[in-house]
Amino acid sequence: xxxxxxxGKKGIIFGALNDQSIAWKTALKxxxxxxxxxxxxxxxxxxxxxxxxxxxxxGNAPVIPADVSNDDDIKKLFTEAMAHFGGPVDFVLxxxxxSLNIRKGFHYTSLNHEFQHxxxxxxxxxxxxxxxxxxxxxxxxxxxxxxxxxxxxxQRVFPDYNEMADAKALLxxxxxxxxYHYGKKKKVRINTISQSPTRTTAGSGVKGxxxxxxxxxxxxxxxxxxxxDCANYCVSLFSDLTRMVTMQNLFxxxxxxxTGVTQEVIEQMEK
Ligand SMILES: NC(=O)c1ccc[n+]([C@@H]2O[C@H](COP(=O)([O-])OP(=O)(O)OC[C@H]3O[C@@H](n4cnc5c(N)ncnc54)[C@H](O)[C@@H]3O)[C@@H](O)[C@H]2O)c1
Numbered sequence: 001x002x003x004x005x006x007x008g009k010k011g012i013i014f015g016a017l018n019d020q021s022i023a024w025k026t027a028l029k030x031x032x033x034x035x036x037x038x039x040x041x042x043x044x045x046x047x048x049x050x051x052x053x054x055x056x057x058x059g060n061a062p063v064i065p066a067d068v069s070n071d072d073d074i075k076k077l078f079t080e081a082m083a084h085f086g087g088p089v090d091f092v093l094x095x096x097x098x099s100l101n102i103r104k105g106f107h108y109t110s111l112n113h114e115f116q117h118x119x120x121x122x123x124x125x126x127x128x129x130x131x132x133x134x135x136x137x138x139x140x141x142x143x144x145x146x147x148x149x150x151x152x153x154x155q156r157v158f159p160d161y162n163e164m165a166d167a168k169a170l171l172x173x174x175x176x177x178x179x180y181h182y183g184k185k186k187k188v189r190i191n192t193i194s195q196s197p198t199r200t201t202a203g204s205g206v207k208g209x210x211x212x213x214x215x216x217x218x219x220x221x222x223x224x225x226x227x228x229d230c231a232n233y234c235v236s237l238f239s240d241l242t243r244m245v246t247m248q249n250l251f252x253x254x255x256x257x258x259t260g261v262t263q264e265v266i267e268q269m270e271k
Contacts (some may be wrong), residue, residue, distance in 0.1 A: 010090050011238060013037055014094070015095030019050075029232060036059070038061060081139070092134070094126070095149050097259070101116060102162050146189070159218035160208050172192050190245070198213075198226065198230070225254050
C-alpha cells in the first residue's frame with residue numbers, strides 16, 4: 001500500500017511508548033512511506049526497552065532519550081539528529097501528554113498546582129520548546145512539518161478530561177502562534193490533529209474512558225478514528241501534498257466534532 005510519500009524525508013518521532021501508542025503506529029507508517037527516522041521518549045519511558053523493537057522495525061532508527069520539559073535534552077536531540085541525518089529535519093511528531101492530577105485522581109476543582117505546572121509544561125509548553133530549539137538552531141528544512149496531537153476537550157467540556165483540556169487549549173494556541181513565525185521565517189508549517197479517543201496508555205488513564213470511547217463511536221458518522229488512521233493522517237501532513245496547511249487544528253474524529261446527535265444516541269436515550 002505504501003506510496004513512498006515521504007521518500008527522502010527525515011523525521012523525529014516523540015512519544016512511542018508501546019505498540020498501542022499513536023506515535024508507534026505513525027513511526028511504522030512513516031518508515032513504510034520511505035522516511036528515515038529518529039525515535040525519542042523520556043528516559044524513564046525508554047527504560048522499559050519496548051522501543052527497541054520499533055527502532056528495529058524502522059530500519060534500526062536511532063533512539064535518543066529526551067525529556068520534553070528539559071531544554072538541554074531537546075537541544076542535544078536536534079544536534080544529534082542533524083548529525084545523523086547529515087542535514088536538517090523535515091518533520092516532527094509531538095505525541096506527548098502527561099497529567100499527574102489525572103493519574104492521582106485529583107478532581108478539576110481540587111488540583112494540585114505543582115502537578116498542574118508539570119502537566120502544562122510536559123503536554124503543551126514542550127511544543128513551544130521543541131519549536132524554539134529547532135527555530136534557533138535552524139534545524140528544520142524549508143517546508144518542514146511539525147504535528148502535535150490534541151483532543152476536542154480544548155473546545156468543549158469533557159469533565160473527566162480534567163486539566164488536560166487546558167493543556168490542549170494551550171497546545172493549540174502555541175501551534176497557531178509559532179506557526180505564524182516559523183511560516184514567515186522558513187515556510188515550516190505547524191498543525192495539531194484532534195484525534196478520536198483511542199485505546200492507549202495515556203487515553204485509558206482518563207476516568208470513564210470506556211464510556212467515553214463508546215459514546216464517541218455512537219456520535220461519529222464514520223465511527224472513531226483508530227491510531228492507524230491517525231498515523232495515515234500524520235503521513236499526509238508530513239508529505240508535500242499538504243504544503244499550504246499550517247496553524248490549523250484538524251479534526252480527525254469520524255465527524256464527531258460537527259455532529260449534534262445521531263440515531264444511535266437517540267435510540268439509547270429512548271430505552
Ligand atoms: N489516546 C487518546 O484517546 C488520544 C486522543 C486525542 C489525543 N491524544 C494525544 O495523543 C498523544 C499521544 O498519546 P497516546 O494516546 O499515544 O498515549 P501514549 O501513552 O502511548 O503516549 C504518551 C507519550 O508521552 C510520553 N511522555 C510523557 N512525559 C514525557 C516527557 N516528560 N518527555 C517526553 N515524553 C513524555 C510518554 O512516554 C508516552 O510515550 C498525546 O498528546 C495525547 O494527549 C490521545
